[in-house]
Amino acid sequence: MATRGLADLRKEFQTRGWDRKATGWVMCELLFNLAIALGCIYIFVAYHNPLLRVCAMIVPTAASMGVATNTHTSSHYATSEKRWLNELLTFFGYPFFLGLSACSWWHQHVVLHHPAPNVVGVDDDVDLAPWFARTSDEVQRSTGFARFYYQKLQFFVFPLIIGFIGFNMQKAGWIKLIKTLHHNPNHKKLPWIDLGAMILHYVLWIGVPMFFFAPASVLGFYVLRTYLI
Numbered sequence: 001m002a003t004r005g006l007a008d009l010r011k012e013f014q015t016r017g018w019d020r021k022a023t024g025w026v027m028c029e030l031l032f033n034l035a036i037a038l039g040c041i042y043i044f045v046a047y048h049n050p051l052l053r054v055c056a057m058i059v060p061t062a063a064s065m066g067v068a069t070n071t072h073t074s075s076h077y078a079t080s081e082k083r084w085l086n087e088l089l090t091f092f093g094y095p096f097f098l099g100l101s102a103c104s105w106w107h108q109h110v111v112l113h114h115p116a117p118n119v120v121g122v123d124d125d126v127d128l129a130p131w132f133a134r135t136s137d138e139v140q141r142s143t144g145f146a147r148f149y150y151q152k153l154q155f156f157v158f159p160l161i162i163g164f165i166g167f168n169m170q171k172a173g174w175i176k177l178i179k180t181l182h183h184n185p186n187h188k189k190l191p192w193i194d195l196g197a198m199i200l201h202y203v204l205w206i207g208v209p210m211f212f213f214a215p216a217s218v219l220g221f222y223v224l225r226t227y228l229i
Helices: 002-016 023-046 050-075 083-098 102-113 136-141 144-183 189-211 215-228
Strands: none
Touching: 023 050, 023 083, 050 083, 050 102, 050 215, 083 102, 083 189, 102 144, 102 189, 136 144, 144 189, 144 215, 189 215
16 A cells, blocks of 8 residues: 555656756756855955955855755756766766765765665764764763763764764775776776866866965865865
């Protein structure tokens, strides 16, 4: 009965056209977030007013998260009926714009996370050990300083540490991508495109700016941007 009801609901969605991919709207949303992110980065570089620069980091952080969320839609092939366009936008948003491997994302998020969201032992997204305890059972199994940390300190540490997830995702993406290409160099073209986009990310965000600004300033901005996102 439940299966039939779900099938009827799906059919009703199709009849009303609610399953059609809103390609134009999604693309406009991507361009809007991208324009805000890049515009604010220009303001940060061009102006030296401290308050203005703080705002010019907070606002593009939200816009960059908007790009990531929009790209998430594409990674599920939900932006367009055209498979190549979904993949192109995924490569643009994740490896090129954010420095996150698209192939690693497809494997970790689409293949592993969605079929078993937050299932311990299957979905690595929920694995925060040993830095954080997720359940009271984990706290009870801990001893000494670890228990004190979980009970008294992790609440305060979590908002500070959470920013490093971006760097960890970048590292995990590189490891996954290198292993894929090493074990199967004749693999499909997607990992090679992913590698090219990842390299272009560092060329665009680190290499090119170093021609105009001090290396320390460029690296500091990159680290701050990644941490905030």
